[in-house]
Structures are given as structure tokens and as C-alpha cells.
Amino acid sequence: MTAKIIDGNDIARRVRAEWKHRVDALRDQGVRPGLAVIIVGDNPASQVYVRHKTKACADIGIHSEKHEFPQGTPEQAVLDLIARLNENTAIHGILVQLPLPPQFDSRRVLEAIAVEKDVDGFNLYNVGALVAGDTVFPPCTPFGVQCMLEYSNIPISGQNVVVVGASNIVGKPMAMMLMKKDATVCITHIKTRDLAQFTILADILVVAAGKPMLITAPMVKTGAVVIDVGINRLPDGRLVGDVDFDAIREKASYISPVPGGVGPMTVTMLLVNTIQSAERFAANRDAAKRVMAG
Numbered sequence: 001m002t003a004k005i006i007d008g009n010d011i012a013r014r015v016r017a018e019w020k021h022r023v024d025a026l027r028d029q030g031v032r033p034g035l036a037v038i039i040v041g042d043n044p045a046s047q048v049y050v051r052h053k054t055k056a057c058a059d060i061g062i063h064s065e066k067h068e069f070p071q072g073t074p075e076q077a078v079l080d081l082i083a084r085l086n087e088n089t090a091i092h093g094i095l096v097q098l099p100l101p102p103q104f105d106s107r108r109v110l111e112a113i114a115v116e117k118d119v120d121g122f123n124l125y126n127v128g129a130l131v132a133g134d135t136v137f138p139p140c141t142p143f144g145v146q147c148m149l150e151y152s153n154i155p156i157s158g159q160n161v162v163v164v165g166a167s168n169i170v171g172k173p174m175a176m177m178l179m180k181k182d183a184t185v186c187i188t189h190i191k192t193r194d195l196a197q198f199t200i201l202a203d204i205l206v207v208a209a210g211k212p213m214l215i216t217a218p219m220v221k222t223g224a225v226v227i228d229v230g231i232n233r234l235p236d237g238r239l240v241g242d243v244d245f246d247a248i249r250e251k252a253s254y255i256s257p258v259p260g261g262v263g264p265m266t267v268t269m270l271l272v273n274t275i276q277s278a279e280r281f282a283a284n285r286d287a288a289k290r291v292m293a294g
């Protein structure tokens with residue numbers, strides 16, 4: 001068996017084309033979706049991610065503004081900016097690029113973002129709402145994985161899903177989202193004993209550990225769907241995921257590559273969340289106008 005490749009670039013293009021229409025429809029109502037990105041310090045990877053995000057916004061017609069602070073910035077300066085952005089009606093999404101420098105309490109900063117502008121979905125309300133069954137903003141990376149499965153017509157309901165990695169950003173929300181789609185989900189992590197005994201049961205295996213070659217072919221069931229979220233830079237400069245792509249490709253039914261898999265979907269879902277937020281803003285504004293008009 002040779003797996004079909006789940007082409008994240010292609011799906012991202014299709015999703016963005018669909019959502020571009022919704023940006024156009026908003027423009028006709030006098031609303032341009034707006035995203036504010038806050039970046040503190042000079043982490044090179046963060047700089048690259050922010051560049052990708054602002055370019056993607058420009059391409060689809062979202063207004064984006066980058067707020068950059070030097071490494072030594074006190075937390076209060078960022079909290080003050082977030083407070084202003086929360087009140088700014090031209091901004092529908094606020095994103096704080098992680099990681100923040102050590103003098104920051106990341107949790108406190110993320111909690112300062114208004115729930116209705118938390119397009120990354122990291123605010124505790126959004127996390128809790130995800131657990132309770134629904135959320136305003138699904139976190140972008142797992143949302144992107146779900147979208148890849150749906151666009152590839154891969155059934156989720158009733159499937160055995162194994163998620164490798166239990167971070168707040170990827171693993172945990174991924175598990176919640178697929179459980180909500182009626183999958184039977186198992187989460188594994190660094191302390192899991194004999195990882196293979198779990199991964200071998202997966203109809204859908206989502207790997208987000210940040211360890212090159214963590215998942216080898218014998219750990220994967222024949223015909224499984226394998227989604228590789230990992231991004232690792234090897235000493236020779238190559239970018240790879242967490243799975244042995246070449247060997248698993250001969251065993252799985254579907255596999256997502258790195259690069260060109262989950263990465264482009266993460267940015268795409270940020271656009272989707274921002275556009276949806278602007279749509280909610282427009283709907284509330286129109287409802288308020290109707291009330292005022294009696």
C-alpha cells in the first residue's frame with residue numbers, strides 16, 4: 001500500500017479561496033476583518049511565523065498590524081496594549097506570539113485578551129468551552145488537522161484516534177476536538193510506557209511531540225491515517241516531522257508531509273477564526289442598529 005499524500009498547501013488554498021468570499025461579503029457590509037499580532041523579543045522562528053501570518057492576512061484581505069516589543073519589555077506594557085486592542089472595533093482578533101520572554105507570565109497575558117478576540121483559542125474560557133463541547137475559537141493547529149481530515153473525506157466518527165503529545169497548544173485540544181466528532185481518543189506523552197502498544201491501535205494517528213523519527217513503520221497499523229504535526233530542524237538544515245515518512249508511506253492509507261502538511265493549515269485556520277470573529281462583530285452591530293431603530 002502506498003499512502004495518499006494529504007497536501008496541506010492544496011487544502012489551505014481551497015479553504016482560503018472559500019473564505020475570501022466571506023471577506024468580500026463583509027467588505028460589502030463595511031467591515032474589514034482586523035488582526036493584531038503582538039511579538040516580544042527576537043526569536044527567529046517567531047519572526048518567521050509572524051511574517052507568514054501577516055502575509056497570509058494581506059493575501060486574503062484582512063487588515064493586520066504587528067506590534068513589536070524588545071526582549072526586555074515589562075509585562076505591563078503588553079497588558080496595556082491588549083487592553084487598548086480589546087476596545088478597538090477595527091480589530092477582531094488578537095494574537096500573542098509565543099514563547100514570551102521569561103519575565104512574562106504567559107497565562108496572565110493570554111487571559112488579558114478578550115474572549116471574543118482570542119483567535120488562537122488559548123484563553124481559559126475558550127479552552128473550557130472546548131472541553132464542555134463547543135468553543136468560540138478552536139485552536140488553529142488542531143483545527144487545521146480536523147479540516148485536513150474533513151477535506152480528505154476521512155471519517156472520524158467511531159475511529160480509534162491516538163494523539164502523541166499532550167501540550168495545551170496541540171495534543172490536548174486535538175483530542176477534545178476529535179472526541180467531539182465521536183472518535184475514541186487516547187492521548188500519549190513523554191511518560192507513556194511502550195508508545196507502540198497505543199499507536200498500533202490507531203485508525204488515525206496524530207503526532208505532535210517534536211521528536212524526529214519518533215514514529216516508525218512497525219508502530220503504525222496497515223491502512224492507518226497518519227498526520228504529522230511535528231516540525232524539527234535537523235543539523236543538516238532539513239525540516240522534518242516526527243514520523244518516518246518514507247517507510248510509513250508504504251504502510252498507511254493517508255499521510256501528511258512535513259513541510260507542506262499541517263503548517264499551512266495552522267495559518268489558514270487563524271484567518272478563518274479572524275474572519276468568523278469579524279462576522280460575529282458585523283452581526284452584533286447590525287442587531288444593535290435594529291434595536292436602536294426600534
Ligand code: NAD
Pocket residue numbers: 141164165166167168169170171188189190191192195208209210211214229230231232262263264266
Ligand atoms: P510541546 O513541547 O509543548 O509538547 C510536546 C508533547 O509531546 C508533550 O506532551 C510531551 O510529553 C510529548 N512528547 C515528547 N516526547 C515524546 C515521546 N518521546 N513520546 C511521547 N510523547 C512525547 O510541543 P508542541 O507545542 O505541542 O509542539 C509539538 C510539535 O509540533 C513541535 O515539533 C512543534 O514545532 C510542532 N508544531 C507544529 C505546528 C504546525 O503548525 N505545524 C504548530 C504547533 C506545533
